[in-house]
Amino acid sequence: MTQNKILLVDDEPAFRELASRWLAKQDYHVKTAGSLDEARGALASFDADLVLLDLSMPPSFDPQVTLDAIGEFDGRPVIIITGHADRDLALKAIELGAWDFIAKPIDPDMLAVVVRRAITKTTLERELTQLKQTGNSAKGASAYIGHSISSQKVRALVERIAPTDVRVLVTGPSGTGKEVISRTLHDLSHRAAKPFISVHCGAIPADLLESELFGYVKGAFTGAEKDKVGLLSLADGGTLFLDEIGEMPLAMQVKLLRVLQEGTFFPVGGREQKHIDIRVVSATNADLLSKVQEGSFREDLYYRIKGVNIETQALAERLEDVPVLLQSFLQRLQNQQNKQLQLSPEAVQWFRDQTWPGNVRELKNALESVASICPQGQITMEDIQLLYPSGEAIRQTPISTPTNDASLDEQVRDLEIRLINQALEKNQGNRTQAAKQLGISRQGLIKKIERYGV
Template structure:
């Protein structure tokens, strides 16, 4: 893509000469005969590089440089003058000029400076693109999954993150709503500012008000000093309100005012404080139902629910369970210094479980299994009874019988059940062997023993 270069010079011949050189370099050229016209031209066009004379009537080259440093500091500015001196060059470079060239100049010098400046722009653009890709991967790395619901979730997060809109995240407990809020923050223009979480259900009414808005010294018993609230701490960043459904009606009124007017007062104070925060709220309860019951303000709901994001429960994306097991196994192996693996049979049982506590329950289960495992492998015998019991209640057919009672089975019997079940679900025996972590020869030997070859 051609670069756009702005030439600012009050001499027509000087502009014409520069234009010929720049067009030879395959650049688009925009011309201006004065500093003020040059600044206007910069605002009206997408300019990549500015070349300006230093001495001009009215707004001179230094004025142009100062204006562009405020408006677009990333745009390189090259200053040219017949009155060049060491002091003028030092002053221009100190104020942020990319380079300084004295008249009379030769074509080679202009070409060299321009090519160097444009190459730097390309490198910066490539660097920003790479940083964006890396930042996106990092922001989403803690949300583990490759299922269609998770891919759709990633897409919505990437769409909503760059905006200023408030977001309401809806999902069951343990689905990772705070991770999603964090990802939205980290992919937003506010990523270098604070991300402040507030778990609303953990505070009593009077304490929640102080937690959100802060308080002045002496505002209530025990207020021995001024305390900044979460809105002040999150200024220019993101405030995450978890379990927003538990906020009392009296505080909902104050929260609504902040969202509407962007101002509040500390508890016990009279000073009106301006705030610039983005609100990301989360709930595991239907706010619409609470509105019908008179427990949640409808106007606040619409202020929070500018963009709605629904998080699927783990049972709605069972294909992600294996990835999550691997993720948490690596995490807790690293933390404990162990090298535990999960046997294919135990993994199959874990994948069959409904996980009512969602990802949090799975995480806690894997952590417990790693910590308590005395060998190097987690087997069905190591799994919690409630998982085995819940799985036993399912009516999953195998070639011989329904889901068995693992407690009363030997390990070879459990292996047989698992192999036969896998054989029903997978197309080829090679894939069965691969998924179970055994050789094909071993699989064929066992199938012969079972009489199903």
């Protein structure tokens, strides 16, 4: 993950040294400057995400000079450091555009919170700028939003393979953005001007799926009063997205395999062979290899659709993505409702604390529900508690408060082992079903089983 950059501007060398070391331990890339002129020079080659600025700087040590310089940092968040117990100066700094202020002697924990919030603000603004650039259709790899390592890897892979025609299989729990990834692959490809056709293989009855995909000719069966163009033909030149392909009947799998091998098909009841040029992107929350072993999914089809596998993670495994997801959903709600919407810090923290077994889809629905009953522009804990009276987390399994003196890592380990054992017991050892219950991938569950020796 790319390190966030901080420019620390203070005239005291000892403070610069200690503060920069401490910030570096928090995984920030820190550059220091001893004056405003040095700070201006540093920014020419150091693209800081945040500026920590002492209020009293040489040569004049006049706080007003520093206040006047706040606007010079090109929109970067500025946190004022002051040794003065002057509230008026601090408030004036904020009026002039500073993000926040913190007084010396500095409490490291307080500084960590203020810095993290300011960095998050910068990152959110960048994400929103990218979203605006891609338009309402959310084109571009930024449509798959998140700062976590897994989200960054997904975006990087999407950007790399989108311009190609390689077939893609997107796997992961329900509600984790598999269709978003598929649409992004289409939008970034040379086929973007052609159709993106989505087919939910489990939502169409088996006896209708063939005619929906291939189309049919007049008289092919009772009720076929005229020719019908199938979804394959509609997708010609573009992308065909086969959602939940693991639910496709075996008989249909054979016919799809022929299409992928030869690029041709016959409409139901027809004798004229049709030729198509499509890119196929498939998605599933099932373990297709297990289905192959069970005999419910064809092995040859599996390897035909799995050119590149993109795996999404459950939201519970990347909770650091929650704030930016909330900001993106809020932006869409604002556009739809034509009103300003914000989340209070306590509300953001509440959303951040949940496990979200329904993943991104559940997060989005929860936010929309709370926003619908919010009378003001800011969503607060009072609004949340109207729908969730206890204010407690949405959890798949109740979690008791630890009463021993174990470290946090040990408590997390013990909790995960207990939840994994419960899920395996409930599902009679079926790892696929246990993983689904826990909201993680089967591969993720297997890794945890091996790590903990369950």
